Amino acid sequence: MSTVATDIQQAVEDAAAHLYVWALKDIPQDLRDALAEAKDRETSIPGKRVLETIVRNVEIADSNSNLVCQDTGIAVYTCRVGEDFPLHPARIYEALKAGTERATLEHPLRSNAVHTLTRENTGPNTGYRLPIVHWEFISGWDGLDVKCVPKGSGSENMSFLKMCVPADGVNGIKKFVLESIVESGGKPCPPGIVGVGIGGSADYAMYLAKEAIARPIGTRNHDPHVAKLEEELYELLNETGIGPMGLGGDVTVLNCHIEHADTHMTLNPVAVNYQCWAARRASAHVAADGSVDFDREA
Amino acid sequence: MATHEVTFPITDEAEILKLRAGDEVTVQGHIIGIRDRTQIRIFDEGVEPPMDLRGAFLLHTAPGVRKVGDKYEPVCIGTTTSARMVRFTEPLGAQYGVRAICGKGGFPDEAIEPMRALGMIYFAIVGGAAALETTQIEEIEEVAWEELMPECLWKFRVRDFGPLTVGIDAHGNSLYHDVQAAAHEKLKELYARL
Ligand code: SF4
Secondary structure, eight states, rough: OOOHHHHHHHHHHHHHHHHHHHHSSSSOOOHHHHHHHEEEEEEEEHHHHHHHHHHHHHHHHHHOOSSSSSOOOOOEEEEEEEOSSOOOOOHHHHHHHHHHHHHHHHHTTOOOOOOOTTTTTSSOOBBBSSSSSEEETTTOOOEEHHHHHHHOHHHHSSSSEEEEEEEGGGHHHHHHHHHHHHHHHHTTOOSSSEEEEEOHHHHHHHHHHHHHTOOOOHHHHHHHHHHHHHHHHHHHHTTSOGGGHHHHHHHHEEEEEEEEOOOOOOOOEEEEEEEEEEOOOOEEEEESOOOEEEEEEE | OOOEEEEEEEEOTTHHTTTOOOOOOEEEEEEEEEOOHHEEEEEESSSOOOOOOTOOOEEEEOOEEEEEETTEEEEEEEBBBBBGGGGGHHHHHHHHOOOEEEEEEEOOOHHHHHHHHHTEEEOOOOOOOOOOOOEEEEEEEEEEEGGTTTTSSEEEEEEEEEEEEEEOOSOOOBBHHHHHHHHHHHHHHHHHOO
């Protein structure tokens, strides 16, 4: 049993090491399409210049096998773990951490991890509670899905939380998202994906906002009320005129994704987490026998 | 919106005054990499920078590099958010004669007046476009304060560095100010429609 566990742990570690570098170098096709479409749609001169440069940059990253952006971010993983997957989540966490370290040292990648008070480096993109892992547990399944989302600081710094009251209603949510994106201006490298978390509690709303930015671009929430709000906000945000890199233009966001949770009758939390144009993500599926399938579009 | 090519460091102020907010600029010559800790050391700790900053173009960066022998080679060089470092604008111009600061995301309005008074430019680069930026760095010629790695003082020789957009010019114009003002007006209209 322990041999099997060790092999699977190694498989998860190898997958994590591969995913981190892969995500940083090769952005998914849906993002490439969204950027190309944005470039064609943009009419402001500085905005068009920015989007043309972004598209050219992605091509150069491909041909030179370089990172798309220099900020290797903090490694965030989302894991969907089947109840019958033969490796305990504690060991999955160890494997993700080891994989992150290995990728950082072997490539080598810039290490960003520091102690939050002393600001001393804590390791090769790892430290106490780093990397960050989001967990979901699935009954009646024996697989593991891992998604790596390296999150840059320029966009992560543009995160906002407001405890709206129920009387603020849906308009309160819309206003807060709009105001957050206007305030962010060019700092989070727009145009990107606006992740919104609504409902739950303060902490959970922010968690959901982060889940939202990790979805493939333009996918819609399964709840029709929420999906409608996604569409409305997407349109409204592009009317603000902030534009690519905050220099003014038609394309302020590539899309708006919302994740929600039911909440207390007295609560109406809204969290905003921005994901820049370099909306990097890479996914793998690990089967119970340790075999790994990489899936760039998940 | 005109297109220009400018070589740094500059000696003639006219090179700066001809640039207008929104113009496209490509830079040649030498540029100097600098970041939060570098500027904290100069201004908060009062340590004189061991490089001449007169007429210089400063880039907000913390480059990814590899050391080969006693030289550093670029691995991945990109640009960081400028707003955190806005308070150094006035002393950089007044004490050291810096003429251009380049970063991403822009400077808030407090940079407009010192840039006008001291004849300085803020250049907007395309944030995150590091794969391209790296190809425009011909050589890392000098590194000072290595103990601050990667927030050292870097001297890069560049070729066709850009495209950059003049975000704030030396005549008191700021694209960021204009875009924010228009966006706030627009928000009023959007709120009325909700
Ligand atoms: S915000 Fe994103 S694109 Fe911009 S520098 Fe940071 S990681 Fe790169």
